[in-house]
Amino acid sequence: MxxxxxxxxxxxxxxxxxxxxxxxxxxxxxxxxxxxxxxxxxxxxxxxxxxxxxxxxxxxxxxxxxxxxxxxxxxxxxxxxxxxxxxxxxxxxxxxxxxxxxxxxxxxxxxxxxxxxxxxxxxxxxxxxxxxxxxxxxxxxxxxxxxxxxxxxxxxxxxxxxxxxxxxxxxxxxxxxxxxxxxxxxxxxxxxxxxxxxxxxxxxxxxxxxxxxxxxxxxxxxxxxxxxxxxxxxxxxxxxxxxxxNMRFIFRGSAAPYFFLGYLGIVAGGAQMSIMVLAIVGVALAFLHVTLLGDRVSQHAVQKAPSGASNGGGSE
Amino acid sequence: MSNTPAGDRSITRSDLLKSWFLWTMFSHSNYNYERLQATGFAHSMVPIIKRLYGGDKEATRAALKRHLVFFNTEPEIGAVIHGITIAMEEEKANGAPITDTAINSTKSGLMGPLAGVGDTLTQGIVLPLLLALGISITGLSTTNTTGDLTGIKGNVLGPILFLVLIAIYSLSLTYFSFMQGYVQGRKLVTSVFKSGLIDRVIVGAGVLGNLVLGGLAAKFITIYLAFDVQIGAQKVRAQQDFLDKIMPGILPLAFVLFTWWILKRGLHPIKLLVIYLVICILGAVPFMGPAPQWITDQCGSSILQPYGPCADPVAK
Structure with a gap:
């Protein structure tokens, strides 16, 4: 503040x-x-x-x-x-x-x-x-x-x-x-x-x-x-x-490996693979990830905003 | 609200709606370095003040001054604070012993944590995710290989879909936070934080965000090394014969990770943009030998190459 x-x-x-x-x-x-x-x-x-x-x-x-x-x-x-x-x-x-x-x-x-x-x-x-x-x-x-x-x-x-x-x-x-x-x-x-x-x-x-x-x-x-x-x-x-x-915000914790998965998915899938397909797969994986984490989810939550937001947060 | 004198000192639904609307619309109208959203907050309290203290000049003055203090939060999830404040003001107007300090400390205590959660969710995950979908629907990736945008029509569904989805997200989340804050008060915040719901949403959205971000990196970051290395009698092309043999797309991946690392260390992003701009231009300078063509059929004398790796040398 x-x-x-x-x-x-x-x-x-x-x-x-x-x-x-x-x-x-x-x-x-x-x-x-x-x-x-x-x-x-x-x-x-x-x-x-x-x-x-x-x-x-x-x-x-x-x-x-x-x-x-x-x-x-x-x-x-x-x-x-x-x-x-x-x-x-x-x-x-x-x-x-x-x-x-x-x-x-x-x-x-x-x-x-x-x-x-x-x-x-x-x-x-x-x-x-x-x-x-x-x-x-x-x-x-x-x-x-x-x-x-x-x-x-x-x-x-x-x-x-x-x-x-x-x-x-x-x-x-x-x-x-x-x-x-x-x-x-x-x-x-x-x-x-x-x-x-x-x-x-x-x-x-x-x-x-x-x-x-x-x-x-x-x-x-x-x-x-x-x-x-x-x-x-x-x-x-x-x-x-x-x-x-954007990675500065979300590339951390147990969610970070999914970045590589997405990268390799597009490299391997070539032009056929669209971001939309990736997003649909992502919803499934997100659900799976949260379910498997169960009660430990709060240890993995990203709530610390990067340095810019430290003075009271807020957007725009 | 035990000793409530019923009647004109209670907030109606239309007051709440008006206040919500004023906040949604004018929260950042007078955004400034000194008190950030202070006047935005006071403005959104106008219908409430008129209802509760209408006609009482001294109380109106006090209420206006009370809400003109430093305030800054994320406008979507942060609208919970408005709901809670309105509930407190209503009790105060009806005789409950609520001091100015109590209202102010509620506001300033909640605005930081809620901004942290809200900025992570809205600006860190939802907005880039929807943008990524919009960009990919527009069909940009197909043009990336030739670099020439003239004459290619993008799909206008991309921006339109993004516009509609983000509007629905923003308006509905603000409305929900605002109304629930008023109905449930402070205990909403503690119960939601304790239940781990927010954590689950943020972790799940983080997984999805990372996957899509990885895909974006693969689709849009392209770097091609253009130089050959002479080893004995054999010519080794840095891109095809070496890097791509290790793993296709390893260079862009390493590059985005390096960029993330250097930004995390606190380099200003605009400075980095300028640095990269200079590096790219220097990388294209034909220091020794022939100037590059638009799409060369063999490696020129520059370090970097636009539009794809240099092809196999043409047999003469």
């Missing part, structure tokens, strides 16, 4: 900014310098431009993913790149491919759990903006994933801004409570923070998507072949982080 002090908050913001700057340099600066030296004649993919209305809808979608207006379900639905990609696909007129790109981006953010007010990376920004750019530029799988990395980092800056500024509205709620003003407390919980959230999510995303998509897709499509194949390699490597983040 330790509250972050002002200095801790400051250093957190500083770390986030440094991280962000270094990512930008790595993900955009370094490749563009490299491409300037070794640009070959690469056939650029066809680029669909993003219209203003599409950009506004995408910005609105990103805002809704963090706002309460969908009965509080935004965090579980629109916040996930799988759903975000699908909806961006709908907006851009290709839901099937949008869902596919969203699914790819979702892989690297699979286990990104937000607990105790901290957020390791923002899947939503990666999902909404990443899918838009990948869809508009016809990027390949690896490039879409590589693009999602700096975006997820940029999202934490937005998150930190929101979490810091929203503290002001708590004091407004305090003042309203002093005067027994119920409406004031409600306004402090909904109106001011949501107006602020709209300003720091919808507005920049719309602007960025509308003005920046062509620039970034041009940049990536102009990469030399070796760099593009480097991004393609990323497509195979980066999902390891999303999966390992």
């Amino acid at each position: 330790k509250r972050p002090t002002l200095t801790r908050r400051g250093s957190r913001a500083a770390t986030a900014l440094t991280l962000f700057a270094s990512t930008l340099i790595v993900a955009i600066g370094f490749p563009s310098v490299a491409s300037a030296f070794s640009r070959g004649d690469v056939a650029t993919a066809e680029i669909t431009s993003v219209s203003l209305i599409q950009a506004i809808l995408i910005g609105l979608g990103y805002y809704l993913s963090q706002s309460p207006w969908l009965v509080g379900l935004g965090f579980f639905t629109l916040y996930r790149p799988l759903v975000a990609g699908f909806i961006v696909g709908l907006i851009m007129g290709d839901p099937g491919q949008g869902a596919l790109i969203g699914a790819a981006i979702n892989l690297i953010y699979l286990g990104f759990i937000s607990a105790g007010g901290s957020l390791p990376g923002d899947p939503a920004l990666a999902g909404w903006v990443g899918t838009t750019i990948a869809l508009a530029g016809g990027l390949n799988y690896g490039a879409a994933l590589a693009l999602a990395v700096p975006l997820g980092l940029l999202g934490t800056v937005i998150w930190n801004a929101r979490m810091t500024v929203d503290s002001i509205f708590v004091h407004m709620a305090d003042k309203a409570a002093d005067e027994a003003d119920i409406g004031g407390v409600v306004r402090a919980n909904i109106m001011y923070p949501q107006i602020f959230l709209f300003c720091i999510t919808a507005v920049p995303v719309t602007t960025f998507v509308y003005l920046g998509t062509k620039f970034i897709t041009d940049l990536i499509n102009g990469f030399p072949i070796w760099l593009l194949s480097g991004l393609a390699i990323c497509g195979g490597v980066l999902p390891a982080i999303g999966i390992a983040m």
Whole structure:
């Protein structure tokens, strides 16, 4: 229950900014310098431009993913790149491919759990903006994933801004409570923070998507072949982080061996073996495991959340 | 509630429903570093306060201030706390000797443990599991081998199914926790924890989660070494002639375990994403010799290879 002090908050913001700057340099600066030296004649993919209305809808979608207006379900639905990609696909007129790109981006953010007010990376920004750019530029799988990395980092800056500024509205709620003003407390919980959230999510995303998509897709499509194949390699490597983040939560105790069982099941079963089949087998095995453990089950339960959740827990 | 003066000082079902709805919707509306969900909690108590202390300015003021203290829990299972708090407020309003401290210590005592259980279950197991199903239904794995997403249509059933299932899970669990918390009070928490039901659910879900996670790792993590080793007159390809002979897919498995281990030691996941991005790009650099083609027919001079192992050398 330790509250972050002002200095801790400051250093957190500083770390986030440094991280962000270094990512930008790595993900955009370094490749563009490299491409300037070794640009070959690469056939650029066809680029669909993003219209203003599409950009506004995408910005609105990103805002809704963090706002309460969908009965509080935004965090579980629109916040996930799988759903975000699908909806961006709908907006851009290709839901099937949008869902596919969203699914790819979702892989690297699979286990990104937000607990105790901290957020390791923002899947939503990666999902909404990443899918838009990948869809508009016809990027390949690896490039879409590589693009999602700096975006997820940029999202934490937005998150930190929101979490810091929203503290002001708590004091407004305090003042309203002093005067027994119920409406004031409600306004402090909904109106001011949501107006602020709209300003720091919808507005920049719309602007960025509308003005920046062509620039970034041009940049990536102009990469030399070796760099593009480097991004393609990323497509195979980066999902390891999303999966390992999730393993941090559940890969422990007597349930851990099932991870290897699932892995070998897919390797042995090849393309025929789907995750759905595995899940059905998993339900049977879970039942068997719990039954066989009997009364010893409480010794095997995983109730200790990883370090991030130690300051009081809580989600989102 | 022995000396209850019956009448307008009791909570109606519609008050409970309103309060549940306000919590579900606005729990994270004003999420902030200072007091996290404090205003969200106070907002959800508004219908209760209006009913119990309506017209009494001093009591309204005290109640609002009472619920504006630091609060943070997992919104689904944590809704038990709201039910319990409402029950306590109702008794207090009807003259039972319940102090502010009693209410506050109930809230702060329960929010930590419930957040631990809730985050493990919701964000650690259920959400990734449903996402995994959604991703696999979308059909991403089939595109992984070519890396080119353009022109391939994913199955939009994936995101839609995920959306529906997670909405049902979240809403029903919050409703159940909230109402049961009100009806059964504190003893609900102790009895459920003692009965081992939660342990059983978490262990079982952990087995299922591990199995599916292992499958995901096998399906989506792909690393191909591209270099040959000259041993005497014989050329040994690192991937096919050595690693795959030990066990197919041993490299991705070792890689995801390494990632899990390094994340467990506390490296920030976004930092690791950036590190991997750099490694992949460096791995694709043709340091000596010919630049790689999109799908090479033999091992190039780079360390890593996109889209599948390099094939047997073509006979000339």
